[in-house]
Amino acid sequence: LHKFSCVSRMPWCHNGVRFLSQVGRHHGPLTLASLGYKSEFEPTNKNKSNKPKKHSPIEIPKAKVKAVRSDGIKAAGVKKSLEIESAPFAANSFLELGLPPLLLERLEREGFNVPTEVQSAAIPSILKNHDVVIQSYTGSGKTLAYLLPILSKVGPLKDKSSNGNGESGKKTDIEAVIVAPSRELGMQIVREIKKLLGPSDKKAVQQLVGGANRSRQEEALRKNKPAIVVGTPGRIAEISAAGKLHTHGCRFLVLDEIDELLSFNFREAMHRIVEHVGRRSGANPREPKSALAMRAERQTIMVSATVPFSVIRAARSWGHDPLLVQAKNVIPLESMPATGPGNLSGPMSGSSSNSNLQAKQADQSLPPALKHYYCVTKLQHKVDTLRRCVHALDAQTVIAFMNNTRQLKDAVFKLEARGMKAAELHGDLGKLARSTTLKKFKNGEVRVLVTNELSARGLDVAECDLVVNLDLPTDSIHYAHRAGRTGRLGRRGTVVSICEEPEVFVVKKMQKQLAVPIQACEFTEGRLVIGKEEEKTLEAVR
Numbered sequence: 001l002h003k004f005s006c007v008s009r010m011p012w013c014h015n016g017v018r019f020l021s022q023v024g025r026h027h028g029p030l031t032l033a034s035l036g037y038k039s040e041f042e043p044t045n046k047n048k049s050n051k052p053k054k055h056s057p058i059e060i061p062k063a064k065v066k067a068v069r070s071d072g073i074k075a076a077g078v079k080k081s082l083e084i085e086s087a088p089f090a091a092n093s094f095l096e097l098g099l100p101p102l103l104l105e106r107l108e109r110e111g112f113n114v115p116t117e118v119q120s121a122a123i124p125s126i127l128k129n130h131d132v133v134i135q136s137y138t139g140s141g142k143t144l145a146y147l148l149p150i151l152s153k154v155g156p157l158k159d160k161s162s163n164g165n166g167e168s169g170k171k172t173d174i175e176a177v178i179v180a181p182s183r184e185l186g187m188q189i190v191r192e193i194k195k196l197l198g199p200s201d202k203k204a205v206q207q208l209v210g211g212a213n214r215s216r217q218e219e220a221l222r223k224n225k226p227a228i229v230v231g232t233p234g235r236i237a238e239i240s241a242a243g244k245l246h247t248h249g250c251r252f253l254v255l256d257e258i259d260e261l262l263s264f265n266f267r268e269a270m271h272r273i274v275e276h277v278g279r280r281s282g283a284n285p286r287e288p289k290s291a292l293a294m295r296a297e298r299q300t301i302m303v304s305a306t307v308p309f310s311v312i313r314a315a316r317s318w319g320h321d322p323l324l325v326q327a328k329n330v331i332p333l334e335s336m337p338a339t340g341p342g343n344l345s346g347p348m349s350g351s352s353s354n355s356n357l358q359a360k361q362a363d364q365s366l367p368p369a370l371k372h373y374y375c376v377t378k379l380q381h382k383v384d385t386l387r388r389c390v391h392a393l394d395a396q397t398v399i400a401f402m403n404n405t406r407q408l409k410d411a412v413f414k415l416e417a418r419g420m421k422a423a424e425l426h427g428d429l430g431k432l433a434r435s436t437t438l439k440k441f442k443n444g445e446v447r448v449l450v451t452n453e454l455s456a457r458g459l460d461v462a463e464c465d466l467v468v469n470l471d472l473p474t475d476s477i478h479y480a481h482r483a484g485r486t487g488r489l490g491r492r493g494t495v496v497s498i499c500e501e502p503e504v505f506v507v508k509k510m511q512k513q514l515a516v517p518i519q520a521c522e523f524t525e526g527r528l529v530i531g532k533e534e535e536k537t538l539e540a541v542r
């Protein structure tokens with residue numbers, strides 16, 4: 001704790017990234033230089049007139065407030081550009097981060113010009129072979145934060161001077177395995193990789209998600225010999241157990257939404273993955289290894305907006321001296337306490353001595369631009385309140401969360417009956433129905449997507465301007481992930497929790513745990529009205 005509390009006082013600061021200097025056991029001292037950062041006071045840079053200008057990490061120069069390509073083609077078929085008002089960009093360009101030329105070209109072609117803060121912090125750390133836990137708020141660009149350094153080292157866009165596959169450089173094995181807890185998230189990651197690879201190289205990535213035809217996936221693995229596979233834990237473990245996935249020489253293992261992957265459902269599959277991916281033949285997992293032998297194994301990258309103690313513990317046992325990479329800090333995970341509430345009730349819950357740390361972590365999980373409200377109503381009026389809320393905020397792309405599938409169908413029926421275009425999305429639907437619904441939602445044919453926890457993680461719909469909790473989430477971690485479906489990459493977003501009177505105390509508890517004001521409101525005469533008596537209490541939270 002003492003070590004951790006030192007972090008905020010460290011003077012090292014470059015592009016808003018702070019480091020805690022420590023002597024690493026196996027990597028030598030952890031310094032800016034060791035992570036690929038040049039010091040501001042480096043003598044060689046002193047006299048250069050073309051030195052890149054420094055600016056505060058939160059202050060965005062006008063040139064960087066840019067229109068980002070929107071994936072959504074609205075019903076009218078018009079591509080809409082969304083203005084990013086307070087994008088969390090920090091470094092000047094991807095070039096500064098040491099990515100290879102071909103990858104830089106593809107980034108530019110896809111309209112990715114400026115790295116986000118977490119990308120600026122994570123890319124050099126991963127390029128320097130560190131195992132990392134990446135924690136940054138929802139929609140801050142964590143996917144590219146790990147994809148870019150991986151694509152720099154494996155697959156067709158890699159830096160040609162880097163060794164392709166193990167020591168020999170021969171293409172025999174999978175080189176990177178990316179695990180995600182849902183097929184939607186898995187497929188989204190695959191789309192992101194394919195975008196950069198382009199049509200001619202798209203076979204370098206293969207999806208292995210559940211619910212799709214397994215023999216077709218196995219056939220594609222055999223035929224295409226992809227460098228990267230992305231999948232759900234069950235399907236990856238299944239194909240691996242059948243001897244059809246050769247991952248022993250794998251260089252990277254990514255566990256996206258790591259806290260979710262640690263849940264009981266995935267335990268067996270995750271065990272197999274962690275034991276087999278990147279274990280070179282002859283390596284005995286039970287034997288203690290030298291530092292060199294350890295680094296010859298895979299690099300482990302864990303990612304989530306929320307990092308409860310269970311993740312810290314898992315990272316310590318699965319990773320090798322991992323670093324915790326946040327938008328403005330890079331610190332050794334060792335300096336973090338690993339005890340406390342070990343379950344998914346989260347970093348924000350729990351007790352006394354760790355409360356400062358938990359508040360710090362809570363800060364990291366929600367996009368700062370989000371506005372949070374709650375509205376009290378009777379159970380039978382919830383859907384009507386949702387409809388009035390959508391009209392009052394003039395929201396066009398809305399995700400409404402519920403906990404129960406049958407009630408979720410009722411809500412869709414009621415909304416449609418009142419002339420509001422709505423659709424359901426949950427695990428009971430088939431793969432085709434799920435992807436068709438998502439497509440319709442993204443292209444604007446559906447205004448309200450009524451869904452459950454399935455969509456709370458990773459779902460990236462840039463246009464989503466409102467998240468509504470028709471049922472309250474089970475805890476503040478689930479609140480954070482649901483809320484994060486809106487306000488992506490610095491855009492504006494609103495979260496409204498519609499609850500009954502006896503549930504208000506749950507909202508208040510989450511408000512405290514997340515350290516964000518959640519204001520009481522009503523929807524009257526087509527407007528959102530904030531309760532006046534709330535103001536004083538909210539001052540205390542702020």
Ligand SMILES: Nc1ncnc2c1ncn2[C@@H]1O[C@H](COP(=O)(O)OP(=O)(O)OP(=O)(O)O)[C@@H](O)[C@H]1O
Nearest residue numbers: 112114115116138139140141142143305458460489
């Ligand atoms: N540097 C960048 N410039 C422009 N757009 C970017 C950049 N980095 C990421 N994006 C886009 O921002 C969106 C959000 O990114 P991403 O899904 O990786 O966020 P995330 O932090 O993983 O969110 P979550 O925690 O919800 O999974 C994506 O559409 C992605 O393509």
